[in-house]
Amino acid sequence: MADDAAPARDYRETVFLPDTPFPMRAGLPKKEPEILAGWAALSDKGLYGAVRARRQADGAPLFVLHDGPPYANGAIHIGHALNKTLKDFVIRSRFALGYDVDYVPGWDCHGLPIEWKIEEQFRAKGRRKDEVPAEEFRRECRAYAAGWIEAQKVEFQRLGVLGDWWNRYATMDFTSEAKIVEEFHRFATSGQLYRGSKPVMWSPVERTALAEAEIEYHDHVSPTIWVKFPVVEGSDATQGAKLVIWTTTPWTIPANRAVSYNPDIPYAVFEVKALEEGLEFAPWSKPGDRLIVAEKLAEEVFKAAKVSAFEKIESVDCEGMVLAHPLADLDSHYGFAVPLLAGDHVTDDAGTGFVHTAPGHGADDYQVWLAHGHREIPDTVDPDGAYYPSVALFAGLKVLETEGKKIGKFGPANGAVMDKLIEAGNLLARGRVEHSYPHSWRSKAPVIFRNTPQWFIRMDHEVEALGGKTLRETAVQAIADTAFHPDAGRNRIGSMVETRPDWLISRQRNWGTPLAMFVDKHTGHPLVDAEVNARILAAIKEGGADAWFTRPDADFLGAHDPAQYEKVVDILDVWFDSGCTHAFTIEGRDDSAWPADLYLEGSDQHRGWFQSSLLEGCGSRGRAPYKAVLTHGFTMDENGEKMSKSKGNTIEPQAITKESGAEILRLWAAMVDYSEDQRIGKTILATTTDAYRKLRNTMRYLLGALAGFDEAERVTDYAEFPPLEKFILHRLWELDGQVKAAYESYRFSDVIRPLVEFCQSDLSAVFFDIRKDSLYCDAPTALRRRAYRTVLDHVFDRLTIWLAPLASFTMEEAWVTRFPDAGPVALRVIPETPAAWENQAEAARWAKVETVTGVVTGALEVERREKRIGSALEAAPIVHVADPDLLAAFEGLDAAEVFRTSAATLVAGEGGAFATDEVKGVSVDPAKAEGAKCARSWRILPEVGTDPRYPELSLRDAEAVAFWDAARK
Known part of the structure; x- marks a missing residue:
C-alpha cells in the first residue's frame, strides 16, 4: 500500500x-481539602486513628515520636511547616514500614512573649500590669494561647500532618501544670535543688533571669575604658603608681571589689615620658605618671592613652598588692581596700593583663571572689537595671533603657561612670569596640550579669537516686547512649552539657508554672513534706497553676504554721516546662511507651528542648527521655539570607498552600538536605x-x-x-x-x-x-x-x-x-x-543497551534536523558495534523496538557514518525504512499488505484488530 x-x-x-x-492538572489547592475531608471521616481520629487501629490489630511494633512543642503565639511560619512536615514524613513512613506510630502534637504556652502581648492589651485599655489581679492576667494569657493553639492546629492539619490532634497536649493544661510541678518536686526532694545568690544573666527589659538556653549572641558596640587604680600597698617601685584595668562595661565600676591577675604573666611599672602632639584634646595622662600593666600589652595600652614614649622602671610581683577604688576620692562609700586576686581566667591576649572584678556582675568575677574566701556579694543594680538608691554617685541611673523608643539601648549609667572617673583623675583612655554580646532570645535586647537570689538545679552534686553520679555525668552518658541524626549533633549538645553551669530554673514573671513549694523562713531550706506536695498537686489538677497564687497557704500547709514559711512565687523556666512534656504525654499511656524513639526539632534545640528534656529526664529518671534525636537546619531565602519581614524576603507556608498546594511544600521538604540550612x-x-x-x-x-x-x-x-x-x-x-x-x-x-x-x-x-x-x-x-x-x-x-x-x-x-x-x-x-x-545481569545488559541507543538517537536527531526523516519510525538504522560485549547485550532483543524505529540491523565491527566522542566503537548508518506504513501502528514494514483481511496493516496489527473485531460481534 x-x-x-x-x-x-x-x-x-x-x-x-x-x-x-x-487529571493532568492537579488543582491541588482545591483537591487537597477534599482529600483531607475524606481522611477526617474515616474514624473519630481521622486517618491517623484508622491507621493506628489497623496496625494495632495486626500486632505491629510501636514507634513513638514525641512532639517538641511550638509556641502558641502566632501563625505558623516556614520553619514550623518544615518541622511538622518532616515529622509527618516520619509518621507516615513508619506506618508504611509496618509500625504502629504514636504521635501527640503539643504546644508550649507559658512564658514571656504571651505575657508581653497581654501586658500590651491591658495597657491599651489604660491598665498597668500591676493593677491587674494575677488571676485575671493569667486567665487572659491562657485564652490567648488557646486561640493560637486552635489556629495553628488547623494550619498544621492543612499540610496533611497526621497525629492525635484530638488529644493534643499543652503545657498550660491543668494536668500538665500539675505534672510539671510534680517533676519539680522530684528535684527538690532528691537534693538537686538549691537557692543561690550569684550573678546570672538578667534581662532588665523583661525583668527576669535568663538561662544560657535563652541567650543568643549578636554583634554589639560597647564603650571601652582603661581605668587607673591607685596602689595603696606594694613594693617601693609601685609607690605612687596606678594599676590599669580595661573593661567593656563601665557601669560595673561601682561594683568593683577586686582586681584579678595571673601569676604567670610578667607585669611591670612603666613611666610616661612623652605624649602625642597635635591632639584635639588633653590626654588623661602626663609625663612622670607611673602605670602598672602586663609587659606584653604595654605598647597597646600606651597607644590608647596617646603616650608617645614610655620607659619600663621595674618588674612587679602582684601578690599581696592592695589598691584603692578609683572613685574613693569622690565618696567615702568607695573607701574600701581593693585586693589583687590570682586567677587563671586572666590572660595577656588583650586589655592590660588585669581584670576588673565585680563579683555581682560576672561569673569569673564571682568564682575568683569566692575562691579567695570572700562571701559578701554586693548588690548594685535592681531588676530594672538601675542602680539601687544605696549606690553612691549613681543612684537610680539605668544601665539599659527598658521603656520607650530607646528600649534595649544604653542608659545614662556608662556615661555617668566615665564622667566621675575623669573627675577623680582615674580614667586613662576610652574608646568603642564591636564585639559579640549576649542578648535575650525573645526580646532581642542586651542582657547584663546581675547578682540575685535564684533557684538552681545542681549539675555536679552526687545524687543517691542517680547511683551516686552527678546530673552532668548522667547526662553525658545519656548522650553517648543516644543515636543522633546527623551524628554531629552528639558533639554539639555534648560540649554544651560538659561546660554548662548549674541549671537556673526560676523566673520572676507571672505567666507560667510556679515553683510550688514553701521555704522555711529561718533556715532557708525548702519544705520537704509528701502530704504538702500531694495537696499542692491536687489543687493544681483541679484549678490549674492559678490555685497556687489564689488559694491561702494554709490550704497546702496543713498542720504546718504558715507564719513559719515563705511561699515561693517565682515561676519555672519555660524550658523546664517543655523538658517535662515526656512525663505527661508519653509516659504511663497504654498506647505509648517511654522513652520516645525519636525527638525531631531544629538544630537550635541542642541548647533548648533537647537539652532541657535530657537534663529533666536524667535528673528524674536517670536517662534521656529519647532513644534518638534528629535535627534540621534553618530555612533561608533563595540567596541564603535569613528570612526577615523587614527585608521582605519571607515565604509564608499559607501562601504556598493557597497558590500551589501543600503537596509542593511537602515535596520541597522531601528534596532538600534538611540536616543543613536549606x-x-x-x-x-x-x-x-x-x-x-x-x-x-x-x-x-x-x-x-x-x-x-x-x-x-x-x-x-x-x-x-x-x-x-x-x-x-x-x-x-x-x-x-x-x-x-x-x-x-x-x-x-x-x-x-x-x-x-x-x-x-x-x-x-x-x-x-x-x-x-x-x-x-x-x-x-x-x-x-x-x-x-x-x-x-x-x-x-x-x-x-x-x-x-x-x-x-x-x-x-x-x-x-x-x-x-x-x-x-x-x-x-x-x-x-x-x-x-534481583537480576544484576539484566541491569548490566540494559546499561550497555542504553549506551548504544544513545548513539542511535543522536544519529536520528541529525536526520530529523536535516529533514531526511520526520520521525524515528521512518528509519531503519544499521548500527555498527565493535565491542563484543555491547553487541552481545542485544541478544534476545528486538533492536528496532529498543531504538523505537521500524527496523534496525546490528553489525559487528566499525564503519558507520555517524559516531560520538563519548562512545567509542559504536557508529550508525541512518538508513530509511522500507515497505509500507501500517495504518494503525505507523510502522513502515515490507509485510504491510500481506494479510488480505486487513491490507493496510502489519501482521501484528492485523491479528490485534481481528481480536478487537471478534470481541465486538
Whole structure:
C-alpha cells in the first residue's frame, strides 16, 4: 500500500489507548481539602486513628515520636511547616514500614512573649500590669494561647500532618501544670535543688533571669575604658603608681571589689615620658605618671592613652598588692581596700593583663571572689537595671533603657561612670569596640550579669537516686547512649552539657508554672513534706497553676504554721516546662511507651528542648527521655539570607498552600538536605513543581495504561517476562532496599530523588517509550503486552506506597482513582519485593543497551534536523558495534523496538557514518525504512499488505484488530 493512499478503515478506535479520569492538572489547592475531608471521616481520629487501629490489630511494633512543642503565639511560619512536615514524613513512613506510630502534637504556652502581648492589651485599655489581679492576667494569657493553639492546629492539619490532634497536649493544661510541678518536686526532694545568690544573666527589659538556653549572641558596640587604680600597698617601685584595668562595661565600676591577675604573666611599672602632639584634646595622662600593666600589652595600652614614649622602671610581683577604688576620692562609700586576686581566667591576649572584678556582675568575677574566701556579694543594680538608691554617685541611673523608643539601648549609667572617673583623675583612655554580646532570645535586647537570689538545679552534686553520679555525668552518658541524626549533633549538645553551669530554673514573671513549694523562713531550706506536695498537686489538677497564687497557704500547709514559711512565687523556666512534656504525654499511656524513639526539632534545640528534656529526664529518671534525636537546619531565602519581614524576603507556608498546594511544600521538604540550612523561594519552588509534574505524569500514565487490568491478565511466572520487564523488576527490587533503608534512617531526599530519577529515566524515557507500541497495538492476550501491564501494576503498587509518606495527597488521589473501595493508601504496608526480581545481569545488559541507543538517537536527531526523516519510525538504522560485549547485550532483543524505529540491523565491527566522542566503537548508518506504513501502528514494514483481511496493516496489527473485531460481534 502506498503511504499516501487513504485507508479503507479508520483504525483509531482499535488502538488500546490509556484511559483515566486522573487529571493532568492537579488543582491541588482545591483537591487537597477534599482529600483531607475524606481522611477526617474515616474514624473519630481521622486517618491517623484508622491507621493506628489497623496496625494495632495486626500486632505491629510501636514507634513513638514525641512532639517538641511550638509556641502558641502566632501563625505558623516556614520553619514550623518544615518541622511538622518532616515529622509527618516520619509518621507516615513508619506506618508504611509496618509500625504502629504514636504521635501527640503539643504546644508550649507559658512564658514571656504571651505575657508581653497581654501586658500590651491591658495597657491599651489604660491598665498597668500591676493593677491587674494575677488571676485575671493569667486567665487572659491562657485564652490567648488557646486561640493560637486552635489556629495553628488547623494550619498544621492543612499540610496533611497526621497525629492525635484530638488529644493534643499543652503545657498550660491543668494536668500538665500539675505534672510539671510534680517533676519539680522530684528535684527538690532528691537534693538537686538549691537557692543561690550569684550573678546570672538578667534581662532588665523583661525583668527576669535568663538561662544560657535563652541567650543568643549578636554583634554589639560597647564603650571601652582603661581605668587607673591607685596602689595603696606594694613594693617601693609601685609607690605612687596606678594599676590599669580595661573593661567593656563601665557601669560595673561601682561594683568593683577586686582586681584579678595571673601569676604567670610578667607585669611591670612603666613611666610616661612623652605624649602625642597635635591632639584635639588633653590626654588623661602626663609625663612622670607611673602605670602598672602586663609587659606584653604595654605598647597597646600606651597607644590608647596617646603616650608617645614610655620607659619600663621595674618588674612587679602582684601578690599581696592592695589598691584603692578609683572613685574613693569622690565618696567615702568607695573607701574600701581593693585586693589583687590570682586567677587563671586572666590572660595577656588583650586589655592590660588585669581584670576588673565585680563579683555581682560576672561569673569569673564571682568564682575568683569566692575562691579567695570572700562571701559578701554586693548588690548594685535592681531588676530594672538601675542602680539601687544605696549606690553612691549613681543612684537610680539605668544601665539599659527598658521603656520607650530607646528600649534595649544604653542608659545614662556608662556615661555617668566615665564622667566621675575623669573627675577623680582615674580614667586613662576610652574608646568603642564591636564585639559579640549576649542578648535575650525573645526580646532581642542586651542582657547584663546581675547578682540575685535564684533557684538552681545542681549539675555536679552526687545524687543517691542517680547511683551516686552527678546530673552532668548522667547526662553525658545519656548522650553517648543516644543515636543522633546527623551524628554531629552528639558533639554539639555534648560540649554544651560538659561546660554548662548549674541549671537556673526560676523566673520572676507571672505567666507560667510556679515553683510550688514553701521555704522555711529561718533556715532557708525548702519544705520537704509528701502530704504538702500531694495537696499542692491536687489543687493544681483541679484549678490549674492559678490555685497556687489564689488559694491561702494554709490550704497546702496543713498542720504546718504558715507564719513559719515563705511561699515561693517565682515561676519555672519555660524550658523546664517543655523538658517535662515526656512525663505527661508519653509516659504511663497504654498506647505509648517511654522513652520516645525519636525527638525531631531544629538544630537550635541542642541548647533548648533537647537539652532541657535530657537534663529533666536524667535528673528524674536517670536517662534521656529519647532513644534518638534528629535535627534540621534553618530555612533561608533563595540567596541564603535569613528570612526577615523587614527585608521582605519571607515565604509564608499559607501562601504556598493557597497558590500551589501543600503537596509542593511537602515535596520541597522531601528534596532538600534538611540536616543543613536549606533555601526556599520562587525559583526553587518552580523546580519543585517541575519535579512534581514528572511524578504526577508518571502516575497518570500508569493509571491510564492499567485501565481494565485484572488478575486473569497477570503474568505470574518470572521466566515468562521479557528482558526489559526483568530489568524494571530488578530496578524495583533495587529501589525497595534503598527506599526502606532511607526511611529507616530518615533520609527523605534519598527516597524522593531516586524515585523521581526512576520515573524520568527508567520509566518514561525507556520502559514507557519502548513499550508504548505494544501497549497501544498488541492484542490484549499477547504475552508482551500482558507482561508489560503486569510490571506496570507492580510499579504502581510500589510507587504509591513508597511515595505516600512524602507526596501524600497525590498518592492518595492516584490510589483511590484506581481502587476506590480499597481504603486509603496510608493503610498499606510496603510490600515485600521477591528476591527473584534481583537480576544484576539484566541491569548490566540494559546499561550497555542504553549506551548504544544513545548513539542511535543522536544519529536520528541529525536526520530529523536535516529533514531526511520526520520521525524515528521512518528509519531503519544499521548500527555498527565493535565491542563484543555491547553487541552481545542485544541478544534476545528486538533492536528496532529498543531504538523505537521500524527496523534496525546490528553489525559487528566499525564503519558507520555517524559516531560520538563519548562512545567509542559504536557508529550508525541512518538508513530509511522500507515497505509500507501500517495504518494503525505507523510502522513502515515490507509485510504491510500481506494479510488480505486487513491490507493496510502489519501482521501484528492485523491479528490485534481481528481480536478487537471478534470481541465486538
